[in-house]
Amino acid sequence: MQRILARTLLVALSAVGCSSGSDDSQQIPTNSLFPQGNNDECSTQEAKLNIAVDEAKATAPLQLRIESCRLDADACMDLCTYELDNLPSVLAIFGATAEPVDFGGDLPTTEGGGTLEPPIDNAGITPSDCKVTFDGGTANASIGYQAFSSDGGCAEPGTNGGSGAISSPPTTGGGP
Amino acid sequence: MKKILFALVIAGCGSSQGPSTTPPPSWGVPVSGGTMLVSKDGTHVIISDPDRDRVLSVDLTTNKVAAELALNTGDEPGRIAEDSAGRVYVALRRGGALLELSDAGTLTQTARVAVCPEPRGLVWDAANGVIDVACTGGELVSVPAGAATPSRAVFVDRDLRDVLISNGQLYVTRFRTAELIALDPNGAILSRVTSPVVARFDDSSIGIGSGSSGGSGSGSGSGIPDGEVAAVAAVAWRSLVLPDGRIVMAHQRQLQTILHVTHGGYGAGCGDGPVETGVSVMLDPNPHTTTVPFAAAPPVIGALPVDMATTTLGDRIALLTAGSQTVHVFPTAALTTPDDNMCGGGSGDGGGGSGSGSGSGSSDGGDMDDQLGIPTSVQFTASGDLLIYYPELPAVVVHHGTTATTIALTGGFGYDSGRALFHTQTQVGIACASCHPEGRDDGLVWQFDVEGTRRTQSIAGDILDRAPYHWAGDEPDLPTLMDDVFANRMAGPTPTNSQHVMLPAFLQRVAAPAPSSMLDPAAVARGQALFQSADTGCTTCHNGPLFTNHMIVNVGTGGSFKVPSLLGVGARPPYLHDGSAPTLTDRFGPQGGGDNHGHTSQLTPAQISDLVTYLQSL
Numbered sequence: 001m002q003r004i005l006a007r008t009l010l011v012a013l014s015a016v017g018c019s020s021g022s023d024d025s026q027q028i029p030t031n032s033l034f035p036q037g038n039n040d041e042c043s044t045q046e047a048k049l050n051i052a053v054d055e056a057k058a059t060a061p062l063q064l065r066i067e068s069c070r071l072d073a074d075a076c077m078d079l080c081t082y083e084l085d086n087l088p089s090v091l092a093i094f095g096a097t098a099e100p101v102d103f104g105g106d107l108p109t110t111e112g113g114g115t116l117e118p119p120i121d122n123a124g125i126t127p128s129d130c131k132v133t134f135d136g137g138t139a140n141a142s143i144g145y146q147a148f149s150s151d152g153g154c155a156e157p158g159t160n161g162g163s164g165a166i167s168s169p170p171t172t173g174g175g176p
Numbered sequence: 177m178k179k180i181l182f183a184l185v186i187a188g189c190g191s192s193q194g195p196s197t198t199p200p201p202s203w204g205v206p207v208s209g210g211t212m213l214v215s216k217d218g219t220h221v222i223i224s225d226p227d228r229d230r231v232l233s234v235d236l237t238t239n240k241v242a243a244e245l246a247l248n249t250g251d252e253p254g255r256i257a258e259d260s261a262g263r264v265y266v267a268l269r270r271g272g273a274l275l276e277l278s279d280a281g282t283l284t285q286t287a288r289v290a291v292c293p294e295p296r297g298l299v300w301d302a303a304n305g306v307i308d309v310a311c312t313g314g315e316l317v318s319v320p321a322g323a324a325t326p327s328r329a330v331f332v333d334r335d336l337r338d339v340l341i342s343n344g345q346l347y348v349t350r351f352r353t354a355e356l357i358a359l360d361p362n363g364a365i366l367s368r369v370t371s372p373v374v375a376r377f378d379d380s381s382i383g384i385g386s387g388s389s390g391g392s393g394s395g396s397g398s399g400i401p402d403g404e405v406a407a408v409a410a411v412a413w414r415s416l417v418l419p420d421g422r423i424v425m426a427h428q429r430q431l432q433t434i435l436h437v438t439h440g441g442y443g444a445g446c447g448d449g450p451v452e453t454g455v456s457v458m459l460d461p462n463p464h465t466t467t468v469p470f471a472a473a474p475p476v477i478g479a480l481p482v483d484m485a486t487t488t489l490g491d492r493i494a495l496l497t498a499g500s501q502t503v504h505v506f507p508t509a510a511l512t513t514p515d516d517n518m519c520g521g522g523s524g525d526g527g528g529g530s531g532s533g534s535g536s537g538s539s540d541g542g543d544m545d546d547q548l549g550i551p552t553s554v555q556f557t558a559s560g561d562l563l564i565y566y567p568e569l570p571a572v573v574v575h576h577g578t579t580a581t582t583i584a585l586t587g588g589f590g591y592d593s594g595r596a597l598f599h600t601q602t603q604v605g606i607a608c609a610s611c612h613p614e615g616r617d618d619g620l621v622w623q624f625d626v627e628g629t630r631r632t633q634s635i636a637g638d639i640l641d642r643a644p645y646h647w648a649g650d651e652p653d654l655p656t657l658m659d660d661v662f663a664n665r666m667a668g669p670t671p672t673n674s675q676h677v678m679l680p681a682f683l684q685r686v687a688a689p690a691p692s693s694m695l696d697p698a699a700v701a702r703g704q705a706l707f708q709s710a711d712t713g714c715t716t717c718h719n720g721p722l723f724t725n726h727m728i729v730n731v732g733t734g735g736s737f738k739v740p741s742l743l744g745v746g747a748r749p750p751y752l753h754d755g756s757a758p759t760l761t762d763r764f765g766p767q768g769g770g771d772n773h774g775h776t777s778q779l780t781p782a783q784i785s786d787l788v789t790y791l792q793s794l
Contacts (some may be wrong), residue, residue, distance in 0.1 A: 060582045061547040064569055067589045073195040074674035075593060082547075133192035140192065 046128065047100065051083050051141045054095045062090065066139045069132050080130035080143045199674045202681040203227065203592040204567065205252055206615040207498050207599055208269065209482025210338075210414050211553045212565050213256035215264075215280035218558030222264055222280055224253035227567045228587050231266055231275070233283050234572060236557060239583045243283040247271065255338075257298035257307055259321045265307050267295040270687065274298075274309055274319055287324050291317040293690035297338035297348065310336035310348045312747065313692030316363050330363030331694045334747060335619075338415040342423055343461050352619035354412040354427040356458040356469070369469045371409035371427065371456035377446055377518045378405040378433045404518065405433045405444075409454060409471075410620055411613050413482045419490035423459035424511065426481040426495055428452065428610065428618070429520075436625045437660075440667035442604050446519035449605030450622075453481040453497055457511055471515040476504040476543070479601035479610050487556045492540070494562055496554045499601030499610070503544040503554050503564050505537060539575040546573045546580065550599050593672065594679030597658075602668035615686035617748055621755035631755035637688025637743040638722055640680055647753045649728045649738035654680040688744030691793045703790025706783055714774050718742050723794065732769030746792030760788045 055066045065082050068075035083090050091098055129144030204227035211224035220242060223232040229251050235242040247253060251271035258264050258280065266275040272293045278284040292311035299308050306318040306327060312335055318328040337351040346359045358366040400406045411428040418424060429452040433444040444450040457470040479499025486493050486508065493511075496503045537543040539562040548566040555563045562575040570585040598608045598615075611618050617634040624630055630647055645651040651660060655676040662668045671679070707714045717725050723742035730736040737753050751757040756767040764776055764784050771777050779787065 060569060060571055060584070064547075064549055064589075068591050068593075069195050071196055071200045071589075071591050072593055072674045073197045074199075074672035075591075076195055133194055135192045 045146070047145055048129070049084070049143045049145070050097075050099045051090065051143065052097045053083075053090065053093060053139050053141075055137045055139055057093050057095055059089065059093065061086075062093070069139070070134060076132045076141075077127065077130045079132060079139070080127040080141050083141055084125055084127055084143055084145060199593065199677045199681075200591060202594065202678060202685060203590045204595045204682070206595075206609060206613075206686060207480065207482050207550060207552050208254055208614055209496065209498070209552060210255050211253070211483075212555045212563065213258060213264075214555050214557055214563070216258055216262070217280075220280040221555060221557075221563055221572065222256050222266075222283070223553070223565055223572070223585075224256060224266055225567060225570065225587065226252040226254060226269065227590055228570075229253070230587070231277070231283055232585060232587075233280055234583060234585070235281070236574075239574070239581065241586055242281055244586060245277070245283040245285060247275075255296065255298045257300045259300045259307065260302055261321065263321060265298055265300075265319075267298050267309060269294060269296065272690075274307065274317075276322065286322065289319050289324060289326065291315070291319065291326055292329070292693050296336060296351075297340075299339045299341050301341060301346070303344060308339045308346065310339040311693075312336060312351070312689060313694065315692065315694055316348065316359070328363075329694070331692070332357065332359065332363060332365065334692065334749075337412055340415060340417050340423055342417050342421045342459055347423060347459070349412045349415045349425065349458075351413075351613070352411055352617075354409040354425065354456075356415070356423060356425065369458060371425065371454060371458065371469045372471045373400075373406045373408050374429070374471050374515045375400050375404045375518060376407045376431050376444075376452075376520055377403065378431065378444060405431050407431050407452060407454075407520070409456065411618050413480070413613070414484045415458070416484055416486060418486055418508065419488070421459070421461040422457055422511075424484065424486075424493070425456050425458050426484040427454050427456065428481065428613075429454040430618070430620050432623070434623050434625050435665075437627075437665055439664050440604055441625075442606060442665045443667065444604075448477055448520055449479075449601075449610075451479065451606045451610040451618075452520050453478055453495075454515070455481075455484075455493075455495065455511070470511075472511045473513040473515050473517060474520055475506040475510055476500075476502070477520065477605065478502055478504070479605060479607045480599060480613075482552065483554050485555045487560050488558055489560075492556070492560075494554045494556065496551055496564070498550050498552065498599050499605075499607040501545060501547075501550055501600075503537075503551060503562065505539060505541050505544070505562065507541065538578040540577065544573075544575055544580075546582075548573065548582075550596065592678055592682055593674045594677075594682035597662070597668075597671060597675045597679055598682065600668070602662070602666040604667050606666060608662065608666075615683060616689065619749065621750065629754035629756075631750060631753060633740070634688075634744065634748050635683055636686045637741060638684065639686070640684045641722060642724065642741055643726070644728075644738060647737045648735075649726075654683075688741075689747035690744070691746055695789055695793050699786045699789040700793045701790075702783075703786035703788070703793075706779065706787045707790055712774050712776055712779070712787075716774075730772070731774075732772030733767070742791060742794050745794055760791055761785070764788075 055063055065079040069079040090096055125145050127143045127145050131142040133140045213222045219236055221234045221236060225232060229247045229249055231245045231253055232241060233243040248271060252269040254267045254269040256266050262279050264277040264280050268275055272290060274289045274291045276287040278286050291309045292313055292315040294312040295309045296312055297310040301308050306320050309317040314331045314334045316330050316332045317326045319326045332348055335351045337349045340347045348357050355368045355370050357368050360366050407429040409427050410430050412425050415423060415425040431444045431450045433450055435442055442450060453474050455472045455474060457468055457472060460468045476495060476497060478497030480497055481495055482498045483496040491508055492505055493508050494503050494505045548571060549568040551564045551566050553565040564573045568590050570587050572583045574581045601607045611632050612635050616636045617632045621629055621631045643653055645657050651657040658671045663670045706712055717739045719725055724739045727739055728736050729739060733752050749759055751763045752767060757763040
C-alpha cells in the first residue's frame with residue numbers, strides 16, 4: 001500500500017510539475033527511469049541505466065562493493081543492486097553520472113554534487129542485467145532492470161516487489 | 177607486424193577492464209567477535225584484526241590510526257584487556273600466546289607469553305595483579321602484569337570462552353554450552369548455571385526436551401506443551417559485566433524442533449529459524465530481577481550475536497548480530513523484561529528489532545546498518561559514542577546520535593565471498609556459522625524428519641580432504657552440500673560459482689581444535705599404544721593423517737555412517753552420529769557399538785581412560 005501511495009504521489013508530482021526548487025539539472029526525470037505506458041494496464045519494460053562512479057570519491061559502502069566486484073565478477077550484481085537501490089546518494093557523489101538508455105535516450109547525463117528531488121527509491125528492484133567495467137579508478141555499471149509503466153494494478157510489481165517510489169533519502173552515503 | 181602493432185595500440189588505449197572472473201585467494205578467518213577495546217582514558221580504541229594478523233590503535237581525538245603492530249601469520253588476535261597501568265594485552269587465538277603491549281597509543285610489544293594453545297577470554301584481575309586467560313583446552317592461566325611467564329595454570333573445563341570478575345568473584349563462560357561457571361581463588365568450580373529453557377511456538381513439536389544440548393542444559397523441556405518447543409541456550413559468543421555487577425551473556429538458542437530436508441525445511445517456530453539470538457542475565461548481585469539466570473526478552477532477531485558492549489554508565493547495550501550485519505542498541509532496563517514472547521525476538525526495548533534495519537538507528541537506540549559488510553566488533557566510547565568495526569574495507573564507524581563518521585583504516589581491502597556466505601543469514605534466519613560457530617560445531621543434536629537424530633558435525637580441520645560429507649556420506653562434495661543445505665534447506669540464494677570455490681577454500685584454512693595442554697603425557701603414550709594395537713583395531717578405520725579411511729561402515733551404532741575424522745575429537749562432545757555418548761568415555765559404553773566398533777571390551781577402565789586421554793590429544 002505504501003508503494004502504491006508513493007507511486008501515485010510521484011506521478012501526481014510529475015503531472016503538476018512540482019519542483020523542490022533545487023537545480024533541475026541535477027535531476028533524472030523519474031518518468032524516464034520508470035517509462036510511462038498505459039495507466040490502465042500494468043506492464044513492464046526492460047530498461048537500462050549506465051552509472052559511472054569515481055571510486056576515490058565514492059562512499060564507503062559503494063567502495064566496498066566496487067572493490068568486491070573488481071576482484072570477483074560474481075560480486076558485481078551486488079554493486080548494481082546497491083547502485084539501483086541508492087541511486088540518489090550514488091548520484092550525489094561528485095563526478096558520478098547516470099544515463100538512462102534504451103527508452104528514448106534523450107535524457108541528459110546527470111553530474112553529481114547535488115540532491116535529487118524528488119529522491120527516487122528503487123529499493124527492492126533486482127537488476128535483470130549487470131555489466132561492470134573499470135577505467136582506472138572509475139567503475140562503469142550498465143544495469144538492466146524491469147521498469148513498470150503504470151501506476152495502476154501494479155500493487156506488487158515484479159517478482160522482486162520493487163517499484164519507483166518517493167521516500168526519504170537513504171541514510172548512508174552522501175555528497176562529496 | 178601490423179597485427180602486433182594493432183594489438184599493442186588496442187591494449188595501450190587505456191581500454192576498460194572487466195572484473196576478475198577468477199576468484200581471488202581466500203581471505204580472513206571465521207568471525208569470533210569481541211575484538212575491540214576502548215582504553216580506560218578514552219583516547220584510543222584498540223582493534224584486533226584477526227583477518228590480517230595485526231593490532232591497530234585508533235586515536236579517537238583525531239580519528240586517525242595511531243599505531244599498528246604486525247603479528248605472525250596465523251596468530252589470530254582476539255580479546256583485549258588493559259591493566260591498571262595502561263598496559264594492553266591481546267589473546268592470540270591461534271598463536272597460543274598473550275601479547276603484552278606497553279600502552280594503547282603506541283602498541284609497543286613488551287612480551288609474548290605462551291599461555292595455552294587456544295587462548296580466548298581475558299580479564300585484568302586488579303586485586304591479584306594478574307591477567308587471567310581462559311582457553312578452549314580448559315586451561316585458566318594467570319600472567320602477572322608485565323611478566324614473561326605465567327604464574328599459574330589450572331584446568332577448569334573444556335571450551336572456555338570469556339573470563340569475568342564481578343564483585344571480586346572470578347567467573348568463566350563455556351562457549352557451546354553457554355554456561356557461567358563460578359570459580360574459587362584456586363580455580364576450582366563452585367557452581368554452574370545456564371540460561372533457563374524458554375518456549376516457542378512450533379508446528380512440528382516433538383518434545384525432544386532437554387538433555388541433548390551438550391550435557392549442560394538445566395532441562396525443563398519436558399514441561400513444554402504440545403505445539404510448543406523448548407528453546408535451549410547454546411553458543412555463548414560474548415559475555416560482559418555491567419557496571420552494577422550483573423553478568424550478561426549474548427548467546428544462541430536452539431529450538432528443539434524437527435528439521436526437514438526440503439526447501440526452507442530448516443525454518444522453525446514463527447519463521448525465525450531453529451537458532452535464535454538470546455540475551456540472558458546470568459548473575460545479578462543486586463535485586464534487579466527475581467531470579468537468575470534470567471532469560472531476557474531477545475531485543476532483536478538476527479543470527480550470530482557475536483559481540484556485545486555497554487556504556488560506561490551501563491545504561492545502554494549494543495548487540496552485534498553478524499548474520500544480519502546489524503548492531504542493535506537498546507536500554508539496559510530492557511534486561512528485566514522476561515522472554516515470554518512465544519515468537520522470540522524483537523521485543524522488550526521499543527527500539528526496532530527487525531534485524532534488517534537500514535541505518536535508521538542512533539547510538540541511543542535502534543538498528544545500525546552501515547552497509548559495510550559483516551561487522552565483527554562493537555564498543556562504546558567513554559562519551560557514549562558507538563564504535564563498529566568492519567574488517568573488509570577495513571573501517572570503524574563512529575555513531576554519535578544519528579550522525580555516523582567512517583574512519584578508513586590502513587591494511588587494504590579484504591574479500592572472500594565464501595567467508596561472507598558463511599556468515600550471512602538466510603530467509604529462515606540462520607547462517608552456516610549458526611551451527612558451525614567459528615567454523616567448528618555447536619555441539620548440538622538435531623531431530624531430522626527422515627534421518628532421525630543427528631549431531632552437528634565439525635567442519636574444522638582439512639575439510640577438503642574429508643569427502644564424502646554428512647554422517648551418511650551422501651554429499652559427495654562441498655559445492656553439492658552448499659546447494660543442498662544453504663540454498664535448499666536454509667532457503668538461501670543459490671551460491672555463485674565464486675562462492676562454490678571460495679567457501680571450501682575458506683573452510684579449509686580453519687584448523688581443527690587444538691588439544692588441551694594439560695594432558696598427562698604418559699597416559700597419552702599408553703593410549704596411543706592401545707589405539708595403534710592390532711588387538712583394538714582402531715586404526716582399521718581411523719587411519720591416515722585425518723584418522724579416517726573415508727569409508728561408510730556400520731559399527732553397530734544404529735546405521736551405516738562415514739568414519740569421522742578424529743582430529744580435535746576431544747573438543748567436540750557429545751559423540752556418535754546422534755550424540756548419544758556425552759563423553760569419550762561413554763563412547764566405549766553401551767552406545768558405542770561394542771566390539772563391532774573396534775575391539776575394546778577387553779580393556780580395563782584404566783586402559784579406557786588412557787585411550788580416551790590419547791584421543792583427547794589428537
